[in-house]
Amino acid sequence: MSHDHDDHHHDNHLDPMAARVRALETILTQKGLIDPAAIDAIVETYETKVGPRNGAKVVAKAWSDTGYAEWLRRDATTAIASLGFTGRQGEHMQAVFNTPETHNLVVCTLCSCYPWSVLGLPPVWYKAPPYRSRAVIDPRGVLEEFGLTLPAATKVRVWDSTAELRYLVVPMRPEGSQGLDEEALADLVTRDSMIGTGLASMPAKVPT
Structure with a gap:
């Protein structure tokens, strides 16, 4: 690549x-x-709240609209642009979907290519040499340092961003989120879950 x-x-x-x-x-x-x-x-x-909100809306729509999810899987650049999220450093996108069998992790091994249009400013650790090198060599260990321990049977796939192509991880929809509208679903999507160093948040339990 x-x-x-x-x-x-x-x-x-x-x-x-x-x-x-x-x-x-x-x-x-x-x-x-x-x-x-x-x-x-x-x-x-802007790193953790405002910026990633665009990406969260993309993920929430994919969770709630199977047609949009397929479009996002097939042509992420156009699907994301349809929601108004375009711009420099986000022109060419690919969406990768987490499943129980495969967890996706995004890195840029040579510098800090990052989809600003959907995730805002890149976090400091994303640009740091230790993350850029270890995410490829020991992705499971890196995830554990972020507090994410995956089942042994789950494969970790690492995607290396470039100036030509950037990635958006679509995390798995959390249990208990059925019935939530897209705005509420977007609140569950974190920046780290769209990079792959975290999972989507669990919905708050409604008191009975």
């Missing part, structure tokens, strides 16, 4: 735009005009 990362940079190099942003942030911080902690909070929100 080719890795042509024209629009990416390795972690120890900043592209010109990132360098300008870093310099501007430093100047504004030194002048007391911005609070680095506030910036971190905003980034964390």
Whole structure:
């Protein structure tokens, strides 16, 4: 699989735009005009809440609409675009579906290719060399470090993202979610479950 990362940079190099942003942030911080902690909070929100919401809507629709699920499996790029989620670093997508027999895990071994249009900002650990190397060598061990221990019979399949193709994991629909509408289902879909380092959340039990 080719890795042509024209629009990416390795972690120890900043592209010109990132360098300008870093310099501007430093100047504004030194002048007391911005609070680095506030910036971190905003980034964390876009990493874990706002950004992944698009992907969560895609997964929820696939869970509730078998026709859409088949379309997503056959042509993820077009199926995702039909919901309005397109843009740079998300042009060419492939959806991989978890099953009881196979669990999918996404990594980018050479840098940090990531589907921004559906998952928002990539988490720091996704770009870190230990994850990029160990996810391929010892995926089951990596999953256990995330708190996910799979049955021994479940195969772990690793997908290596490139500048040409990025992946979205469709986690298995959790038990007890029958009857929920798409909005409620989307609330169960986490960023990590769409990368493969986690599972979808279980629905809250309604008091009887």
